[in-house]
Amino acid sequence: xxxxxxxxxxxxxxTFTGAFLLLPVxxxxxxxxxxxxxxxxxxxxxLDAARVTLKTNGIALALIVLxxxxxxxxxxxxxxxxRTLVVTLVELPLVLPPAVAGIGLLVAFGREGLLGGTLHAAxxxxxxxxxxxxxxxxxxxSPFYIRTAIAAFEAVDETMLDAARTLGxxxxxxxxxxxxxxxxxxxxxxxxxxxxRGLGEFGATIMFAGSLQGVTQTVSLAIxxxxxxxxxxxxxxxxxxxxxSGALLLSVKVVxxxxxxxxxxxxxxxxxx
Amino acid sequence: xxxxxxxxxxxxxxxxxxxxxxGQARLTVLAASSLTDVFPLIDGSESYSFAGSNQLAFQIRxxxxxxxxxxxxxxxxxxxxxxxxxxxxxxxxxxALVLAVPRSNPAGVHAIWDLRDKKVRLVIGSxxxxxxxxxxxxxxxxxxxxxxxxxxxQEPDVKSIVGKLxxxxxxxxxxxxxxxxxxxxxxxxVAIPAWAQPAVxxxxxxxxSSRSRPAARRFVRLLSTPRARRLLIQAGFTVP
Numbered sequence: 289x290x291x292x293x294x295x296x297x298x299x300x301x302x303t304f305t306g307a308f309l310l311l312p313v314x315x316x317x318x319x320x321x322x323x324x325x326x327x328x329x330x331x332x333x334x335l336d337a338a339r340v341t342l343k344t345n346g347i348a349l350a351l352i353v354l355x356x357x358x359x360x361x362x363x364x365x366x367x368x369x370x371r372t373l374v375v376t377l378v379e380l381p382l383v384l385p386p387a388v389a390g391i392g393l394l395v396a397f398g399r400e401g402l403l404g405g406t407l408h409a410a411x412x413x414x415x416x417x418x419x420x421x422x423x424x425x426x427x428x429x430s431p432f433y434i435r436t437a438i439a440a441f442e443a444v445d446e447t448m449l450d451a452a453r454t455l456g457x458x459x460x461x462x463x464x465x466x467x468x469x470x471x472x473x474x475x476x477x478x479x480x481x482x483x484x485r486g487l488g489e490f491g492a493t494i495m496f497a498g499s500l501q502g503v504t505q506t507v508s509l510a511i512x513x514x515x516x517x518x519x520x521x522x523x524x525x526x527x528x529x530x531x532x533s534g535a536l537l538l539s540v541k542v543v544x545x546x547x548x549x550x551x552x553x554x555x556x557x558x559x560x561x
Numbered sequence: 562x563x564x565x566x567x568x569x570x571x572x573x574x575x576x577x578x579x580x581x582x583x584g585q586a587r588l589t590v591l592a593a594s595s596l597t598d599v600f601p602l603i604d605g606s607e608s609y610s611f612a613g614s615n616q617l618a619f620q621i622r623x624x625x626x627x628x629x630x631x632x633x634x635x636x637x638x639x640x641x642x643x644x645x646x647x648x649x650x651x652x653x654x655x656x657a658l659v660l661a662v663p664r665s666n667p668a669g670v671h672a673i674w675d676l677r678d679k680k681v682r683l684v685i686g687s688x689x690x691x692x693x694x695x696x697x698x699x700x701x702x703x704x705x706x707x708x709x710x711x712x713x714x715q716e717p718d719v720k721s722i723v724g725k726l727x728x729x730x731x732x733x734x735x736x737x738x739x740x741x742x743x744x745x746x747x748x749x750x751v752a753i754p755a756w757a758q759p760a761v762x763x764x765x766x767x768x769x770s771s772r773s774r775p776a777a778r779r780f781v782r783l784l785s786t787p788r789a790r791r792l793l794i795q796a797g798f799t800v801p
Contacts, residue, residue, distance in 0.1 A: 399667070400729035415730040416682065416713035498684065498714025498725065512717060516615050516689030 316526050328524035336502040337510035337525065344418050344506065345486045348425040352433050352482055357475065360437030361463060365449075375438070382431045386491020389427055393496040397423060420497035421504050425486040433475075433482035440474020441467060477540040484536040487529065586773060588780055589626060591617040593633035593691070593763065594718045595656065598743045599796040600631070603789045604780065613690040613718040614638075621646055621768060628771040629780050631763060633719075633737075634691035638764045647766035648774075653784040654798040656737045656761040658695055659750040661726050666749065668732035673753055676708045676733065683708065684725050684734035687715040692722070695759045696735040702757040723748065737761065739797035763798070 317325075328334060363375060381389060395401045397414045407414060414420050444467055452462040468475075490508040497504040499513060507525050514522035588607040592600055597611045610617070610627075618637035621627055622644075630647055632638040638650045662670045668681045676683065686693030693715065700706050713731060716722045722734040727747040741750040765784060767777040783789055790800045 394728050394730060398728055398730050400663075400665070494717070494721070495724070498731075499687075499716065500712065500714050504714065513687055513689070513715070516613075516619070516687065516717075 320523050325524040328521045337507045341506040344421040348422045352430045356434045360434050364438045364441035378434050389492035390495025416498045424492040424496050425489050429482040429486040432485050433478040436478025440471035444470045477544045480536045480540045484533050588628040590629045591627045592631040594720045595737045602792050615689050627768045628777040631765040635764045650764040650766035652762050654763040654793050659738050661736045661748045662733050663729040670733050682713045682732040683711045684714050684722050684731040692719045698759045742797040
């Protein structure tokens with residue numbers, strides 16, 4: 289009886305939490321009719337923003353995975369002095385205010401920044417280009433991938449890696465043929481999380497890359513600009529972003545819910561290895 | 562004291578409005594970004610929210626709790642007045658537009674016409690903010706509308722333009738004369754011919770939904786006292 293009452297209390301709290309989180313999201317869809325939302329999404333601003341966002345975030349995600357995967361594997365499988373410090377550094381962008389990220393990127397890669405002279409000499413100009421958007425997205429989104437990837441590699445049964453080595457596989461072959469497939473679900477989830485964070489990136493981007501339609505104006509920046517000019521368009525782009533981000537998060541849940549069953553069926557691996 | 566009480570006290574501390582030491586609530590003043598430096602000098606005891614005038618007008622329209630609205634352009638505050646959301650606005654200061662360049666002046670912009678002839682990374686306000694609207698008007702009057710093609714970014718308020726110029730990221734940008742003064746030597750101003758200047762008038766009004774309208778009216782009157790006028794002039798404004 290007391291247990292039921294307690295569960296009831298928890299359910300009340302969950303109802304409030306759920307309603308509070310759902311309401312703003314729902315309101316976006318209720319403020320304007322679906323037909324109007326679809327119309328607004330065909331506007332120049334929305335289409336340009338979608339194009340810029342997909343391109344910059346696609347490149348950023350590819351680079352994050354390319355550099356993040358080996359980094360995470362190293363951090364997950366080796367113990368060395370200063371490892372905690374490196375992990376903290378990797379996680380730092382998670383808690384940094386976007387304004388700090390933006391101003392940091394400016395004074396590092398900006399024209400008068402630390403690397404500004406070097407980049408200029410190499411003929412590279414970062415400010416106000418899509419490269420700036422990519423750098424901003426990579427800075428804020430990479431921790432989401434690397435953290436998840438470290439956890440995924442740490443969850444890989446070490447006896448698998450030992451077995452691979454005993455059977456004569458070198459460290460690189462072990463990484464590509466054993467560790468990578470076994471951690472695949474976790475890596476996929478991390479990539480989806482990083483992508484979702486990148487899609488919503490705003491603060492660092494507007495400070496570092498500026499906002500120009502068709503060049504650096506991503507969907508988040510377009511929402512902010514249209515908020516003044518055309519509220520319906522801002523709502524339409526917001527609605528699209530809600531749907532895409534929601535789908536990404538859901539896919540993470542589905543992938544990570546299934547993954548452990550694959551990972552833990554060790555006999556099958558022993559046979560097929 | 563048990564944990565629940567502690568939590569309650571902590572919550573109360575977080576939620577309780579700041580100040581109020583004299584038993585008098587602080588006014589909430591929504592003011593244009595370009596007033597960021599001068600308003601706290603005129604009256605340091607109110608709580609200010611500085612942003613683009615258009616955003617502030619939007620907030621008032623959607624019921625944000627506010628007592629006073631000071632806009633960088635009459636249009637927003639007049640529209641609110643017509644809709645009965647604020648009391649009658651009054652002009653308390655004027656400003657002028659300048660073309661600002663970083664101190665290092667990387668593109669070598671020395672006159673407004675250099676915008677047309679040189680390779681320039683130009684930063685302007687988005688069309689919805691007053692500074693963006695004024696900028697487009699000035700360029701049209703000067704016959705320089707084609708210069709807009711050199712825009713590398715449209716910023717949501719004037720402080721973002723100043724920041725990009727102060728860090729030398731952009732070559733030139735249109736801001737208010739007062740912004741160059743406030744940027745303490747990081748910016749240089751290139752004058753715009755007087756005949757092309759728009760009338761940049763700042764208007765202030767008491768918000769009708771304010772719970773302390775008498776105090777809000779006192780704040781509005783304070784802006785035309787000799788001391789306030791002196792501070793406004795020092796900041797680079799002109800006063801009526």
